[in-house]
Amino acid sequence: MHKDFSKNCRRCKLWKHRTNVIFGKGSKYAKLVIVGEAPGRNEDECGRLFCGRCGEMVDELLKACGLTRKDVFISNACMCRPPNNRRPKNKELKACRPRLRKTLKNIGQAIIVLGKSATQSILKRDYIEWGRMYYKFGKPVVCLKHPGWLLRNPAYYTFYEAEFKQTVKSLLSVNNEVIKFLNKKRWKKRSEEHTSEL
Numbered sequence: 001m002h003k004d005f006s007k008n009c010r011r012c013k014l015w016k017h018r019t020n021v022i023f024g025k026g027s028k029y030a031k032l033v034i035v036g037e038a039p040g041r042n043e044d045e046c047g048r049l050f051c052g053r054c055g056e057m058v059d060e061l062l063k064a065c066g067l068t069r070k071d072v073f074i075s076n077a078c079m080c081r082p083p084n085n086r087r088p089k090n091k092e093l094k095a096c097r098p099r100l101r102k103t104l105k106n107i108g109q110a111i112i113v114l115g116k117s118a119t120q121s122i123l124k125r126d127y128i129e130w131g132r133m134y135y136k137f138g139k140p141v142v143c144l145k146h147p148g149w150l151l152r153n154p155a156y157y158t159f160y161e162a163e164f165k166q167t168v169k170s171l172l173s174v175n176n177e178v179i180k181f182l183n184k185k186r187w188k189k190r191s192e193e194h195t196s197e198l
């Protein structure tokens with residue numbers, strides 16, 4: 001539904017620069033949703049999110065948690081690449097927010113937000129504590145620095161990976177039982193069988 005609605009999206013000026021609209025991707029039955037900032041050059045060219053160096057890092061971090069992309073749903077605060085990989089402007093985040101909110105309301109039981117732009121878009125706060133648990137859409141949300149920062153500060157990788165692992169562990173344990181109780185059937189389905197784009 002989002003896909004058809006958005007592939008010709010012109011709700012902000014980013015359409016003028018993009019090659020592709022990059023939709024969120026993963027299992028709609030995923031417990032964990034990860035939200036990045038916006039597509040970069042690689043993503044814009046190849047039409048898939050997190051396919052460049054940041055993507056490799058996200059894959060490594062997931063692997064450290066015993067997960068793959070099929071186990072999670074990944075999306076971005078903006079679906080189109082900002083020119084020169086600049087940060088998305090507020091009006092661009094705002095234009096993409098209804099789509100993101102819908103995804104976050106419908107998918108997952110916990111959310112990891114990567115970086116300031118996605119944090120602003122979801123929590124609408126100028127100041128947040130990295131690694132602290134917030135709640136939004138009735139789900140626990142933890143904001144971590146964007147992996148792009150890690151590419152510029154590789155010395156922090158071990159520290160970041162440990163924090164990422166701890167975050168995944170605590171997020172998935174928060175309301176596992178509650179969600180299971182509310183929606184027993186849903187969790188019985190296997191993630192891989194339900195990969196979708198939103």
Ligand code: URA
Pocket residue numbers: 036037038039040043048049050051052054055076
């Ligand atoms: N690629 C994405 O899809 N999102 C980011 O935030 C960074 C790179």
